[in-house]
Amino acid sequence: MESLYFLIPLSMVVVALGIWLFFWAVNNGQYDDLDGEAERILFDQLDVNTKTEESVKQAAGFQAKRKPESAQNSVNNENA
């Protein structure tokens, strides 16, 4: 049991160290964004270049195709 005389003060030192570390982290700005950083790890760090070029092209083609069509539609609406 006598080891407690050493272990308890040691734990106090660890606690003090922990508090110092926490102060350092907060003052260093590591806790400035409590909302964003929490979820960041869930998002893929995607490399845009390796992303399937095809799907982007396909989407772009689709958008280009739809544009004149939608303009035509709104004219038709006006006629109605």
Place this chain on the structure above:
Amino acid sequence: MSAETCFHCALPLNGRDDLAVLVDGEARLMCCTGCQAVASAIVDGGLEQFYQYRSVNSARNDDSKNADFSAYDLPAVQADLISVDEQGVATIELGVSGISCAACAWLIEHHLQQLPGVTKVAVNVSRQRCRLQWHKDQLPLSQLLSAFIDIGYRAYPAKESNKLEHIERDQKGYLLRLGVAGIGMMQAGMLAVALYAGAFQGMDGHWQNLLRWVSLVVATPVVFYSAQPFFKGAWRSLSPIYRNMGKSLGKSLNGGLPWHQSLTMDVPVALAIGLAYGASAWGTVMTGGEVYFDAVSMLTFFLLLGRFLEMRVRYRNELVAGEVTDLIPLSVQRYENTHDGACLEQVPVKSLCAGDIIQVDEGECLAVDGVVLAGQSPVIEAVLSGEQDPVAKGPGDTVSAGTVNTTNPLKIKVSAVGQGTRLAAIVDMLDSVAAEKPRQLALADRLAAAFIAFVLLLAVAVFSVWWLHDADRALWVTLSVLVVTCPCALSLATPVVLAAATGRLQRQGFLVRSSHVLETLSKVTRVVLDKTGTLTTGKLEIDSIVLSSTAQALDTEMVVSIAAALEQGCRHPIASAFKQRQTETNRQAEQLVYQVGGGVSGVLDGKRYALGKAAFIEQCFALQVPTDLLLSSQSASDSLNLKHRLEVILASEEKVLARIVLVDELRPGARDLVSSLQAQGLAVELLSGDQASNTAALATDLGIKHWQGNNSPEDKLATIRTRQNAGDIVLMVGDGINDVPVLSGADISVAMAEATDFTRMACDAVLLSGNLNTLVDTIAVARKTEAVIRQNIAWALIYNFSALPLAAMGWVPPWAAAIGMSASSLVVVLNALRLQHSNKGQGGNLDNTSRQWQGAAVSGLQAET
């Protein structure tokens, strides 16, 4: 559900199915061209995962194309905003509006990093800021700012706000205190377990002593550092009482307790912490009695947590609603040599002073107050008067900052800049009105004051009884009374619930700006709605075109393009209806002549055309507008009757060409809002400044029984006062600056997201989503919030009152007091968390949210495997 709502902003599609974007290989429908443009930009940049990641729906993008950032490229404007290092890398701190969740940060960072010259992008979601580093010579700042617009956000150079900085500093302080209290709580708790075990099984005196001394060491920083705010708060609430003690003593004897109202929750908290710590420290030094170090630390930690959550809500609200966007431009054209008047130079507004002569072109917003020297032009003074109709200005007339010059260039002599303008005075006034608005005392605070007075008196009674009975135990029993009855749960009961509820409402797109909103909202009996800009979008759109029988060889397409060319460059609301078509065809009319309240005429391809009211056309070209054209309008009016309608006639010199009918579209969700509110038993009323016939048409269409048209703000306010006198709690929804007095007269005011900044600042809440249906959910959430607060308070009171006699009898040992206290706090917190999750069938958006959340989690998992 994707069948009826916009994929991007989740607003109802209103039957549109012509706008779509291919996302993840599937065509998704969009509600408007703005959303379509943003979604395409996101997909084209290869960032469509954003839609899986996001946990909150994006905002609708209406005016995305109207932004002009070129003023930010002026070196004089940039000087204060950016810092450049030796390598030519510039750094700027931007505020970004529209960030609602972590996925937004992901989208912005990845989108901007694709731009050439950008070296570093770091988005801070909590502060809604973005720090950008880029090579200044490779990319102008204005392009960076419009890159934000492309993906649906709006960035502006961050402004220093003392208020925000203050809260930020406080927040950091609370975080540090919270950390110390948390670590201290864990240590003290661990040591307490050893002490309690020792108390049951027997323990050597010197071991017990050691553990107590160590606990004392751990609890000391918790009390003196972490619990500081409570001591300060208690002192603040007590010091005026102390000062007034002499004066009010006589009055208090017959008029109730003088300090009854000013006693805050801090007083018993500080008392309990201070006494428990003091007595425990004394017990440790004297080796006797009981120690409460674990209870003290835990109490501090829980209370700090409540405060911290409250502060975060306040910060977020300040951030979203407090920003007054720049109404006025950053730069103006100044005559450098006033004698010749020939040399115009673009200068920042900051460098202007009274007496300078400037030129304001048509379509520009005035940056200063001044007197017109030359030029004739109608000016829209909506910022000052709320009227959209332009007011004619000529030489000698005064003009104000924030107003918009519509048709001709004006030469203006500056009379006031910056803080001296009328605009600044209005902002100041609204600021002070907002600050002075009396706050309703929350239920918990009212209860607390009574409860505290009771507990303090009781503690004195318990102490004196025990003193006579058993003097040795008197202090310890009194202490356990104070610890057990410490209103920890009571003081957590409200802030935790409010934090949970406001967080949830914000995800739905309803921003709560003041603390009484939720409480009052649950009691609302009558909802008063404004018409233009609230129930309708306030933006005119072309509804139909009727060709005149005399107009051969013309189709609607040509009619629209002629009208667009005529209206080009004009800032009148009617012109905005043609704006999109104008950018497509890009035809320019010449020799434009405007007549206020009449119309416009101009020359296009050598032919003279006029667009405007029938009377204006007749006066312009000496033509008779054929009655069949007008007659057909009468017959058609039955079907058109349902919307706010406005017609203009297009004519050439020889003949009348067509009648164009413009409508003010119903806002998405308006119809559902009215029926759902009425189904909930709330009275709905429509008050409008518009003509009675238009108001009546809309009211009958939506099924609103009470309506009034042709109302001035005074009329509206009078109506609201009458309703309030009759016992109604009135919720008012509006958007215009002219509605501000009416809005502040209502018990609760809600501003639409598009409302001017002044209106938003004067209101209790802002409907950010633009979806009126959110209001119905909000009232439901407010009612539930009120119920949860009541449950919490009831629970806290029941716990306190049942523990009280036990403690007073001296039957509660320290460990039981500690367990009881933390258990009661936990129950309160867990009960509040129920609000964060939506009920089934309530709020379609939220179902969507949880679905997207799962999507994010699933894709996160997939990424790991």
